[in-house]
């Protein structure tokens with residue numbers, strides 16, 4: 001699959017398999033006490049997928065891959081004017 005700029009797409013949906021694998025490896029290294037639960041994680045990613053700030057898995061507000069940022073219990077959506085999670 002070719003990598004393309006994809007509005008409101010997570011990494012895999014944009015075809016970026018390599019970065020997706022890297023992000024999954026990093027997520028697997030997060031300490032259990034710092035990780036958000038599966039339900040919250042899915043909810044956050046659904047919100048991101050409906051946000052105009054998501055481009056090819058990256059939040060333009062912070063430059064993070066949302067799949068990584070959302071995995072931390074204590075992280076917040078970086079949009080300070082309209083925080084969505």
Ligand code: SF4
Nearest residue numbers: 048051059077079084
């Ligand atoms: S601004 Fe918030 S909701 Fe939108 S993509 Fe970034 S982290 Fe997700």
